[in-house]
Amino acid sequence: xxxxxxxxxxxxxxxxxxxxxxxxxxxxxxxxxxxxxxxxxxxxxxxxxxxxxxxxxxxxxxxxxxxxxxxxxxxxxxxxxxxxxxxxxxxxxxxxxxxxxxxxxxxxxxxxxxxxxxxxxxxxxxxxxxxxxxxxxxxxxxxxxxxxxxxxxxxxxxxxxxxxxxxxxxxxxxxxxxxxxxxxxxxxxxxxxxxxxxxxxxxxxxxxxxxxxxxxxxxxxxxxxxxxxxxxxxxxxxxxx
Ligand SMILES: Nc1ncnc2c1ncn2[C@@H]1O[C@H](COP(=O)(O)OP(=O)(O)OP(=O)(O)O)[C@@H](O)[C@H]1O
Ligand SMILES: [Mg+2]
Numbered sequence: 001x002x003x004x005x006x007x008x009x010x011x012x013x014x015x016x017x018x019x020x021x022x023x024x025x026x027x028x029x030x031x032x033x034x035x036x037x038x039x040x041x042x043x044x045x046x047x048x049x050x051x052x053x054x055x056x057x058x059x060x061x062x063x064x065x066x067x068x069x070x071x072x073x074x075x076x077x078x079x080x081x082x083x084x085x086x087x088x089x090x091x092x093x094x095x096x097x098x099x100x101x102x103x104x105x106x107x108x109x110x111x112x113x114x115x116x117x118x119x120x121x122x123x124x125x126x127x128x129x130x131x132x133x134x135x136x137x138x139x140x141x142x143x144x145x146x147x148x149x150x151x152x153x154x155x156x157x158x159x160x161x162x163x164x165x166x167x168x169x170x171x172x173x174x175x176x177x178x179x180x181x182x183x184x185x186x187x188x189x190x191x192x193x194x195x196x197x198x199x200x201x202x203x204x205x206x207x208x209x210x211x212x213x214x215x216x217x218x219x220x221x222x223x224x225x226x227x228x229x230x231x232x233x234x235x236x237x238x239x240x241x
Contacts, residue, residue: 002070003031004169004201005055005091010064012050024050026224027064034069034168035199037192039212042221048205051221052171055203056093057084089118092162094175098154107149107157108133108142114165132160136190152183156190163194169201170194176211188214 010028013021025047032038042048053059055066057074066074073087095101104110108129115125133139136156146154155175162170172191176184188211194200204215212218213232220228 001033003067004034004036004069005032005203006030006067006070007051007054008065008067010051010054010066011062012047012054012059013062021062024224025054028221028224028226029064030219030226030229032201032203034201035195036217037195037202037215038204039215039218040203040205040221041207041209041212041218046221047224048221049173050224052093052173052203052205056091056171057087089165090167091169091171092165092167093171093173094155094158094162096174096177098151098158098178101158101161102146102154105145105147107138107144107146110146110157111160111164114161118165128164128166129160132164133157135163135194136160137186150183151179152186155179155183155187159187159190159194167200169203171203171205173205174207175204176206176208184208184211 007028007030010025011023012025013023015021028051040048040051050059054061054074057079060079061074061076063076065072068087068090073083102110103113111129111132112125115128130139133142136159138153138156138160141149141153146157149157159170176187179187191202191204192214195202204211206212216232218228218230219226
């Protein structure tokens with residue numbers, strides 16, 4: 001079956017002000033099936049965020065290609081704006097800091113931001129906002145000010161804003177790392193339910209082994225390369241011994 005996301009020989013180097021290249025990702029070839037929940041682990045600086053930004057087309061590869069649903073979307077050179085728009089609608093990203101992700105002063109307005117940019121009718125926007133807030137358990141906060149929410153609640157609002165775009169995949173880049181234990185648990189439960197009840201493909205970047213153990217599969221990066229990819233069955237059997 002065609003993988004949902006596939007990278008082939010994906011490499012990326014950051015260029016410094018003197019024009020020197022610093023490799024951050026090297027020759028990464030991975031396949032992520034539709035509906036899989038993948039955890040990405042790795043030390044600081046191992047290239048996890050770089051991989052996420054490449055998949056979301058915030059960065060463009062220095063070498064290699066990215067395919068989504070079998071279609072080539074990203075390769076070295078000038079990217080096509082329409083392709084970027086389509087990829088970002090299909091693959092959403094939630095970042096680390098809950099405070100940097102909310103733009104509006106009312107929760108439901110924030111969630112409406114994405115669907116408004118898709119040019120939907122006000123009725124459709126309303127439906128999507130309500131359904132998205134419901135999905136993350138934040139419907140009763142629709143008219144609240146985000147500034148009154150906890151970190152975990154803000155992350156769930158950020159997730160609702162992405163769900164409202166009806167994406168096929170969400171990338172979480174250490175989205176639980178700044179939260180207290182209750183916030184982490186709520187966000188992880190939200191992620192699991194998106195994966196299990198909607199079949200959404202999830203890429204969860206984390207340093208937390210307990211969170212990684214919830215995934216179907218773990219990919220470990222080290223110094224910009226994939227050093228391990230393990231399915232959960234093997235993983236859990238091995239760790240139970
Ligand atoms: N904007 C940038 N300019 C130059 N180098 C960068 C930039 N962003 C990241 N790097 C470098 O690229 C490498 C990979 O960084 P990346 O942020 O992808 O790692 P990471 O695995 O997400 O780390 P962390 O766990 O700290 O978030 C590191 O050596 C980092 O210093
Ligand atoms: Mg990172």
